Amino acid sequence: MKLDWNDIPLLLALAENGNMSQTARLLGLDVSTVSRRVAAAERALGLRVFIREPGGYKPTDAGRVFVSHAEAIYDRVQTMLLDTRAEAEGMTGPVRLTAVDVLFSHWLAPRLPALLQEHPGLQMQLIAGNHDVSFARREADLAVRLARPSQDASLRMRKVGELGFAVYGMRRRVPLAREQWPEQPWLAYGEELARLPEMQWLQRLGPKRLVRVSSVATMVHACESGVGLALLPCVVGDRIGGLMRLDPTPVLYRDLWLLSHRDAGQVARFRYVAAWLAQLFAADAAALRGDG
Structure with a gap:
């Protein structure tokens, strides 16, 4: 029995959040499907990847080795896809942006129509939240956060305001x-x-x-x-x-940070939306700080 490549992002998601229900919601699956695919992957690998503890699912020692290598592989695959699609995609396609809901509802939403009118091919996906996301697995393309994340070589991070x-x-x-x-x-x-x-x-x-x-x-x-x-x-x-x-x-x-995958700048629409956001933050700096 061979490991299904499509099960790798599922295993990575479960390793990251430790919760079967949250993993199911994140991937648009039901819990029974996630459980079945985890079991199938463990059979294919011939080892236990997770153990269930009161606090959730935790990788075993072997599971941590698997997750470490799988994340590195997925990061390389993501870089490959970004490189090969950059020229063809242009300004058409999805852009997944995550930020705390307060920024969406009270600041960004009124400014989106102008962007979408100028580039109708953009398919903006707004994900409200402040949880960690994986750029390598395309859980988000851009993120606005209220704290600088820990140093990560796979991330591009830029302080854009307060x-x-x-x-x-x-x-x-x-x-x-x-x-x-x-x-x-x-x-x-x-x-x-x-x-x-x-x-x-x-x-x-x-x-x-x-x-x-x-x-x-x-x-x-x-x-x-x-x-x-x-x-x-x-x-x-x-x-x-x-x-x-x-x-x-x-x-x-509180500091405002704009985050993306280090290779996201090679995709025109990601690069454009990131620059658009940075310009908005600069133009509205006083209002965001509460000084204006």
Whole structure:
């Protein structure tokens, strides 16, 4: 029995996230199909690639060796495909862009029509999220992230700006002095996101009451309704008529990074969209920082 080449990206995805259901969603398969193909691949290899632990699926020692070589092979294949398709594809075809949802909904979406009108052959795919993606497996072609990733020779990374965060409250309320902030109820993400710089700032402030939310959208609506104060990106808070800054100066900045596969520049549409994004970030630098 020979290993099916099509099972390699499946094994790599499972090794990366350790979750059968998440792997199935990522690849557009059902869980039973993923489980069956993993079992078939292990039979073909004649070894156990994964062990199931309480925290998810973990590669065995042999599995880690397999994953290391498979990733290197897929990276080379991706480079080959990019090289051979670059001339033929031009400005027609899909471009997978991933970013945090707040940038899509409050900043990028209004700017997309002009790009698509100029290049109707582009098929933009917007993937909201902040999780790690594999450029080699084309899970994304370009990514905007709020932190510099660890050094990776396969990545091209460029700082394109800063995202400012300010404190917002319901507009109809009397403005509060900074020394009064800790006495107010605050909206915060769940404890699983405690490492976010926004949540670390809030922890240092030391508010006495927290209302936990699971998304920026919920935080905005709750803040607008007077549930509590919120630390929001200025590109979000400044657009909401029912909110006002409690202090005109942002209290926190996070770096914006544009990432791609190191060979993505050889594909015209990837190169063009990356340059377009960089120009947008430069033109809107003040608004993104919350200075304008």
